[in-house]
Amino acid sequence: MATYLEINKKQVNGEKWEEPFYLNMGPQHPSTHGVLRLFLELEGETIVNCTPIIGYLHRGVEKLGENLNYNQAIVLSDRLDYIASAANNTAFALAFEKLMNLEVPRRAKLLRTIACEMARICNHLLWLATHALDIGAMTVFLYCFRDREWLLNIYEKICGARLTHTYVRVGGVRQDFTQEIIDDLYKFTEEFPSRIYDYETLIDVNRIWLKRTKGIAVVPPEDAINLGLTGPCLRGSGVYYDVRKFRPYDAYGEVNFVVPTGKNGDTYDRYRVRMEELRQSNFIIRQCLDKLPETEGEPVLAENAPDLLMPEKIKKPEPKPVPKKGVIFRGADVPVVPPGEAFAAIESPKGELSVYVVSDGSNKPWRLRVRTPSFVHISAIPYMAKNHMIADLVAIIGTLDIVLGDSDR
């Protein structure tokens, strides 16, 4: 096959071209959600072959992580999936805690779970907004952004940032919730289910929505596992797999929730799964809020959590007064990071996000591997887009819920 550049040149110069028609979609295309480039081989308007080309947003997070200490590496994770950064923080923190044998206090676990589920609601709202906009439903976009704003304001009260909140830290969270935040969250969880109902009345039985989503990009369960799809994309195909249920982390072991699954594995089913997940996330936040008074007054950071600036040499811990509640900076005693390796996975809103970290005993990770869901989902686009129209490709990119910052790392 000729290279992409040669083909483009020939087509532009108007030379005779007997091979199939090639088309570049992206990297600057509004519905590719970033800088995804798809090289399409077309026959009429039908896609015969499709090659995703990524890497335009590669920042070398894995290489940078090897040169920063464990606490600083968490800041990098915010920039992966910037829509749901609390979930990324948790994945990194879980892997590092496993490596350092840290025990996280129960209150911190509950707070983390709330932050993660808020991230899931934020992500799914943004997904619904942009997915509907791509397909042609403008109204949903405005409704979703109104409610997402509500959550972002709560995030701002929690940690001062709206998108890249490094709220989760190794050994717990940065600070406790105030009563105001808890009241806000109670109000949100009261009202949010009725808002989900609003979105559903807009598009659930909308004839155009049904035509654009039913029977598009059908993935049978076996193929979904083989393609490595995770999260709502896998559950839309009817496979019951959720890291929160299968390998519970944080406080997911003690809350009740249902893992919704689809039947047909098409775009509509994945949409239904995500809408159901919104309800379940709301329910989980509510349960965690109810459990918070039981742990009133507990610390939110483990006693031996590492200092923000982990020094190279390990100081001997000195006897010091018991730190006050909510103190961010603790003593400089660093727990020994033993040489070894740890693997932790979480159910991020987009799918399974796993971190594999190898340590050599110093204060920096030897190898920091992040398996991001978007990276794997992009590799599934050629399979899903085959024999579909170009217009459906936009729906497929939307239904996979990819963020290029997440995939390119």
Place this chain on the structure above:
Amino acid sequence: MEELLNELKEKFSSVVIEVQEKDYPTLICKRNGFVDFIKYLKEEKGFKYLIDLCGVDYLNYPKKNFEERFKVVYHLYNLDTKVLLRLKVRIPEEDCWHHSVTPLWRTADFFERECYDMFGIKFKGHPNLKRVLMPDDWEGHPLRKDYPLYLEEEQEWETYKKIAQKYKR
């Protein structure tokens, strides 16, 4: 769990070198006959889901108890029995290749391309082994330990220098 590991060790005694109990059970495998082993795991033992495939560079790793420079690490998951298994294959530097598992898992396609991109480990049997994150004409493999974090201005990437020259104001 114990039974499974013992069975694997007995049946594939020529492939499995060592069994380690870490946070998840870890099997250290030989490169020869690895594809048969992982195929058996997938088709007979139900490890249908390949979570992750990545490379690790162990150049100058303190207290290293093996000679080879690289490792390729697989994380496999069994959806029925909820068992996570970690497989490791050691790759020497001078003979830097490994068998591809893309015929078994489509998801391994991008993982292997990334591993080749970042470490220069060639996967035999991969249908389209090209760089995935770095540009096609990039030199060197960024995640190797002897690859510097940043370069001085004169040593920058050639193509970038050309572009920068072209659009210099």
